[in-house]
Amino acid sequence: MTTSDLLAHSVGLTPEPYSQSYATELHKRLSSEQFDPNNRVFQTHTETNTTTPNEMNQIYERLLAGELLSPSSTSIALDILSRQHLNRRIPRYLPKSVQVLHKTGSLADHLNDAGIIRIDDHNTLIVSIFSRGHASTEAGEDDIAHIANRAVQIILNQSSHTIV
Structure with a gap:
């Protein structure tokens, strides 16, 4: 899984190949901190990539x-x-x-x-x-x-x- 994939998942997006509309949506969600609190990057157990x-x-x-x-x-x-x-x-x-x-x-x-x-x-x-x-x-x-x-x-x- 790439960093881009992790970022997409953290804001509730499904990773996809680069496009201007995808990049715009990802940037919008990251900028407004629309994070998915259930995403693995926010979990406290150590089985994830932490x-x-x-x-x-x-x-x-x-x-x-x-x-x-x-x-x-x-x-x-x-x-x-x-x-x-x-x-x-x-x-x-x-x-x-x-x-x-x-x-x-x-x-x-x-x-x-x-x-x-x-x-x-x-x-x-x-x-x-x-x-x-x-x-x-x-x-x-x-x-x-x-x-x-x-x-x-x-x-x-x-x-x-x-x-x-």
Whole structure:
């Protein structure tokens, strides 16, 4: 199943080949958040195509350790993560000297951000924050940003190491 198929299902459409009318309807439903709450992307059981924060942390830990990809592919993946432009979550309240390599995710009231926070040469934090049910997107992003900032402050008050 493709990402396009999952998006179509999430708003109650049957996936079909691209056409202007289909794309317009999909965009309209996504923009107005006409989501199907019974769709599998909104289910809480783990048999669907989902991951947990702990699993995301393990992926990032293995990526940093060079256990997932070739060295050149690892460098490319980390570079892509470092260029994330949606920075209102994990990086929002962090000092500019802190490097954040992350991937955000959003669907309906679900707001997520997961990644690697390189605090300095001796401290790296891997964090995954998955949330839902915020009063607004802005409030959810602010909560994620505050959690990440607090975690970094705790690390800065401890010895040098990687914490997952």
